[in-house]
Amino acid sequence: METASDRIVVALDGPAGVGKSTVAMAIARELSLTYVETGAIYRAVAYKARNEGIPLDDLTGVAGIARTIDITFRVEGDLNRVFLDGQDVTFALRSQDVSPLASKVSAQAGVRAALLDVQRSLARSGRGAVAEGRDIGTVVFPDAPFKFFLTADVRTRALRRFHQLEEMGRRPVLAELEDEIAARDRQDTERAVAPLKAAPDAVILDTSRLTAAQVIQAILERIRTACAG
Numbered sequence: 473m474e475t476a477s478d479r480i481v482v483a484l485d486g487p488a489g490v491g492k493s494t495v496a497m498a499i500a501r502e503l504s505l506t507y508v509e510t511g512a513i514y515r516a517v518a519y520k521a522r523n524e525g526i527p528l529d530d531l532t533g534v535a536g537i538a539r540t541i542d543i544t545f546r547v548e549g550d551l552n553r554v555f556l557d558g559q560d561v562t563f564a565l566r567s568q569d570v571s572p573l574a575s576k577v578s579a580q581a582g583v584r585a586a587l588l589d590v591q592r593s594l595a596r597s598g599r600g601a602v603a604e605g606r607d608i609g610t611v612v613f614p615d616a617p618f619k620f621f622l623t624a625d626v627r628t629r630a631l632r633r634f635h636q637l638e639e640m641g642r643r644p645v646l647a648e649l650e651d652e653i654a655a656r657d658r659q660d661t662e663r664a665v666a667p668l669k670a671a672p673d674a675v676i677l678d679t680s681r682l683t684a685a686q687v688i689q690a691i692l693e694r695i696r697t698a699c700a701g
């Protein structure tokens with residue numbers, strides 16, 4: 473199995489809407505590491521399958537998309553731009569109708585197996601990476617020297633998503649976001665393959681009462697202390 477043992481890998485896992493992206497991007501910037509948003513890869517598979525008219529229950533067809541996915545990232549300020557087959561799909565992938573589809577394809581063993589290499593090769597560039605997702609510390613990079621698992625209650629996560637969407641000019645409904653997050657939690661934690669869970673050696677941070685800046689600070693302190701020691 474390939475790991476990035478010669479590079480720094482920071483694994484950042486947690487449920488939907490917990491603020492992983494904000495935190496992961498800041499850590500990557502601060503430590504000059506590559507930021508790998510693995511959720512965007514699952515979203516891209518679902519999005520492409522839908523656009524190509526491949527039903528999500530066609531396991532072979534969807535796994536084929538995952539195996540050949542051409543995805544790249546480019547961080548611009550606070551935005552992680554995502555390019556699928558060279559096209560900017562940043563906002564399309566985050567739309568509310570893609571989220572449940574992504575959760576569905578992410579439960580497929582063939583998709584997860586195909587995306588292991590994709591995720592590992594994205595993290596291979598430069599000095600290493602901050603990879604965020606659901607199974608980074610448990611499956612994708614089980615040997616990562618730094619593993620963090622962020623949690624927060626459903627209400628707090630829905631409110632965070634609400635503000636994010638408002639900033640993007642949308643008019644979200646809070647109760648709908650809460651339902652959607654709770655449903656995705658269920659799907660992500662109950663699936664048979666690589667369910668959402670903290671690695672036994674991950675540091676668990678409940679962020680419900682912390683600002684993003686405090687979470688970033690706490691993580692950076694742990695990494696810097698470990699690197700200095």
Ligand code: DC
Binds near residue numbers: 574
């Ligand atoms: O982080 P996100 O909301 O963009 O992720 C979209 C979906 O992909 C989510 O339902 C869980 C799934 N996912 C996963 O199963 N494993 C990962 N490493 C990342 C995301």
